[in-house]
Amino acid sequence: MHEPTMNALAAKESKGKGSFGRLLLASTLIGFGAVMVFFGAVYLQDLRLLAEAPEALWAFICGAPLAEGMGPALMFIFGALSVLIALALMWIGGSKERRAYSLVMFVSVAAIAIVGYLYGQTNREARVSATDNIAYVEPPRLMPDFTLTSDAGTPFRLSDLRGKFVVMFFGYTHCPDVCPLSLYEMRRVKQALGEEAKHVQFVFVSVDGTRDTPERLRTYVRSFDPTFIGLTGAEEVVRQIALEYGARFRAGPPKADGFYIVDHSASTYVLDPQGYWRMMWGLNARTEDVVKALRALIQTYQPIARQQ
Numbered sequence: 517m518h519e520p521t522m523n524a525l526a527a528k529e530s531k532g533k534g535s536f537g538r539l540l541l542a543s544t545l546i547g548f549g550a551v552m553v554f555f556g557a558v559y560l561q562d563l564r565l566l567a568e569a570p571e572a573l574w575a576f577i578c579g580a581p582l583a584e585g586m587g588p589a590l591m592f593i594f595g596a597l598s599v600l601i602a603l604a605l606m607w608i609g610g611s612k613e614r615r616a617y618s619l620v621m622f623v624s625v626a627a628i629a630i631v632g633y634l635y636g637q638t639n640r641e642a643r644v645s646a647t648d649n650i651a652y653v654e655p656p657r658l659m660p661d662f663t664l665t666s667d668a669g670t671p672f673r674l675s676d677l678r679g680k681f682v683v684m685f686f687g688y689t690h691c692p693d694v695c696p697l698s699l700y701e702m703r704r705v706k707q708a709l710g711e712e713a714k715h716v717q718f719v720f721v722s723v724d725g726t727r728d729t730p731e732r733l734r735t736y737v738r739s740f741d742p743t744f745i746g747l748t749g750a751e752e753v754v755r756q757i758a759l760e761y762g763a764r765f766r767a768g769p770p771k772a773d774g775f776y777i778v779d780h781s782a783s784t785y786v787l788d789p790q791g792y793w794r795m796m797w798g799l800n801a802r803t804e805d806v807v808k809a810l811r812a813l814i815q816t817y818q819p820i821a822r823q824q
């Protein structure tokens with residue numbers, strides 16, 4: 517009689533402990549998850565990014581910088597996973613009260629996510645302009661070479677531009693707004709650089725190889741400046757290149773007439789004459805700031821001693 521009672525007591529005690537530990541773990545996960553979900557939702561620019569998160573995470577694990585806009589998507593997903601694990605911990609083998617409590621938790625976190633997303637959408641404009649400054653890549657990063665098709669229809673390697681600073685932008689010729697603006701901006705930068713512009717090659721990489729034939733691309737970029745060059749290639753090839761810079765793009769659904777827009781990052785990237793990525797700026801960087809930064813980069817340029 518004595519032995520079993522002791523065992524039962526011990527069992528009850530350890531079960532109580534386990535249950536407490538589980539509750540503690542669940543609460544921690546919910547707290548952590550709710551915060552991640554909230555801030556992820558606030559900074560999430562587009563719900564469709566959630567679907568691209570696994571691919572971006574994989575590229576990141578393989579060494580690419582995290583693609584633009586993916587940080588919040590990953591935060592949201594990890595937060596949501598923590599919350600789901602917490603709810604499962606509370607649900608499985610839990611009492612009626614505990615299950616009711618976990619339902620309340622679920623609804624609360626979902627509400628937090630919706631509020632965060634709506635708040636983020638209303639404040640999006642202000643946020644974009646506030647963060648679009650010139651950024652320096654420290655330490656400079658040697659970028660992988662790539663081969664695309666030039667606007668003359670011939671194979672063109674990034675390394676063909678060694679010896680020049682490369683100012684590179686990803687876009688497409690059917691773009692209604694961002695690309696014409698950015699190319700016009702490039703033209704202003706080039707003109708402001710004056711004499712020093714001879715050290716710089718401006719490059720427009722098409723993210724819409726289907727429509728951007730070399731001929732079309734050539735006419736387009738030359739309309740902004742006769743020295744600008746356009747590169748194009750298969751979507752998957754360009755996507756891999758863009759990912760290296762953290763740029764991303766996605767074609768939208770075609771309209772009735774077949775026309776489609778392509779959402780794309782609007783940053784401009786600068787490589788030095790050795791092919792090291794040195795800096796980048798966003799759409800809202802002021803021309804004079806860009807010119808100043810670019811000129812400083814050209815004037816203070818020192819080749820990086822390569823390690824053997």
Ligand SMILES: [Cu+2]
Pocket residue numbers: 687688691692693694695696780
């Ligand atoms: Cu564009």
